[in-house]
Amino acid sequence: MKKHDRIQRYSAPERINHWIVAFCFVLVTLSGLGFFFPSFNWLMHVLGTPQLARILHPFVGVMMFVAFMLMFFRYWRHNLPERQDLEWAKNIHKIAQNEEVGDTGRYNFGQKCVFWAAIISLVLLLASGIVIWRPYFAGAFAIPVIRLALVVHSVSAVILIIVIMVHIYAALWVKGTITAMVEGWVTSAWAKHHHPRWYRAVRERQPEQQEKRP
Ligand code: HEM
Numbered sequence: 001m002k003k004h005d006r007i008q009r010y011s012a013p014e015r016i017n018h019w020i021v022a023f024c025f026v027l028v029t030l031s032g033l034g035f036f037f038p039s040f041n042w043l044m045h046v047l048g049t050p051q052l053a054r055i056l057h058p059f060v061g062v063m064m065f066v067a068f069m070l071m072f073f074r075y076w077r078h079n080l081p082e083r084q085d086l087e088w089a090k091n092i093h094k095i096a097q098n099e100e101v102g103d104t105g106r107y108n109f110g111q112k113c114v115f116w117a118a119i120i121s122l123v124l125l126l127a128s129g130i131v132i133w134r135p136y137f138a139g140a141f142a143i144p145v146i147r148l149a150l151v152v153h154s155v156s157a158v159i160l161i162i163v164i165m166v167h168i169y170a171a172l173w174v175k176g177t178i179t180a181m182v183e184g185w186v187t188s189a190w191a192k193h194h195h196p197r198w199y200r201a202v203r204e205r206q207p208e209q210q211e212k213r214p
């Protein structure tokens with residue numbers, strides 16, 4: 001492919017940031033499922049031993065939260081709801097057939113939902129995780145508060161797992177998307193088809209240097 005057919009979507013630091021979040025997510029998800037279901041106890045070994053998993057799981061969780069916050073502050077503006085989103089949502093059946101509708105900007109409505117669901121569940125996971133974190137913080141809370149925090153922690157973990165499964169499915173199913181997060185670029189055709197308004201903004205700002213993103 002000719003280089004000018006490519007548009008940069010993510011810089012190297014952005015991609016490293018994203019993959020740190022993804023790596024931490026895999027570790028906390030597997031070890032968390034290991035704590036939760038006796039038949040999945042063996043999953044705790046992703047963090048070494050079951051004892052080590054108990055110690056490391058909250059630290060890896062905090063690392064994921066901090067890394068995600070960097071993404072949050074970088075992308076929140078692009079994920080604000082817009083009038084165009086309504087058209088996208090109304091035509092979700094067409095999207096499922098790989099058609100595009102509306103004048104989508106940098107992110108579509110589906111991506112925006114993933115973004116906000118992720119930040120809400122991560123905040124809930126962090127807050128409830130602190131309440132149940134032994135030996136550091138749990139002692140400071142009453143038993144009913146700890147019980148409530150355990151429910152909040154489990155429910156938000158399930159929500160985040162489902163949301164990220166949708167995110168991964170979409171990233172692999174929409175052809176040409178994965179290169180954005182692996183190598184940093186997308187093709188002009190991909191941008192024009194899936195994010196026409198973002199494509200025009202890139203071209204308007206850098207008609208010569210077409211590979212840079214705004
Ligand atoms: C193996 C797992 C994952 C894969 C394959 C994956 C793939 C991708 C891809 C291809 C993109 C670029 C999409 C685009 O620019 O149109 C992306 C963006 C993004 N990913 Fe992931 N991802 C994974 C895990 C995660 C996790 C665990 C989180 C958060 C908890 C996450 C949060 C995000 C965010 C916030 C964006 C920017 C899109 C937006 O702001 O709406 N990803 N991911």
